[in-house]
Amino acid sequence: MSRKKAAKGKAASSSPSAGSPTGKGTGKSARSSPAIVQMNGVVHPSRPSISNSSEFYDMAFKVMLVGDSGVGKTCLLVRFKDGAFLAGSFISTVGIDFRLLCLLCDELPEYSLQIWDTAGQERFRSVTHAYYRDAHALLLLYDVTNKTSFDNIQAWLTEIHEYAQQDVVLMLLGNKADSTHERVVKREDGERLAKEFGVPFMETSARSGLNVELAFTAVAKELKHRSTKDPSEKFKLQEYVNKEMKGAGCCRT
Ligand SMILES: Nc1nc2c(ncn2[C@@H]2O[C@H](COP(=O)(O)OP(=O)(O)OP(=O)(O)O)[C@@H](O)[C@H]2O)c(=O)[nH]1
């Protein structure tokens, strides 16, 4: 069953807290076509309308992928969505792109994720800022083969604190963990940084699939937990991740 509806008003445009998904529907969600927020070749600074694609989904947590250009945000999303690595030449994302994924649908149809893939390039930064406030969760990526992308994490965190909701669910991901020979950022460095800023952390690989599903599932579980506030269900994001994650060099998730 799909929750696709004709575009009229609601969509994911309210500003709920990180613990409550957008909308009030309950049906099983479906995937959408990507929507690139662009008008006449200029990226539109306002929030995109899911209605741009003539349809919207009335129930979803909004998860944004952020981080420097080239860290692998789009590939991570494609790996999660399609189970495959987006091979070929690097095509930088323009503006914002979104996909709706049916995660935990059988269990809880209302806890689907609407995933926003942002452009890492500096020139699109003002577009990204406009979306932060509606995000329930942020996956912040750096590239373990690119020291600059790691050094920029602090600036990303400053930006997140400035623009995102205070209670946004945040997770740091060191992507491209498959690139053993090119690695310049040690896993321990990622762990140290994450600890310093009090955010859950793990390494991922869009190429091998390492921990990709786990990253999204962990966030979905945290959001679900916050939203239901069921005291019998104690959920600790980092503990869950530590228990479930696989190390680099290991198999697919
Ligand atoms: N080895 C390896 N390469 C990866 C991985 N993920 C992405 N890449 C490569 O990194 C490059 C950039 O990937 P994208 O996913 O397009 O990067 P992005 O973060 O979306 O970049 P922007 O859209 O510009 O913000 C591509 O050439 C990918 O093939 C990974 O896990 N391992």
Ligand SMILES: [Mg+2]
């Ligand atoms: Mg991209």
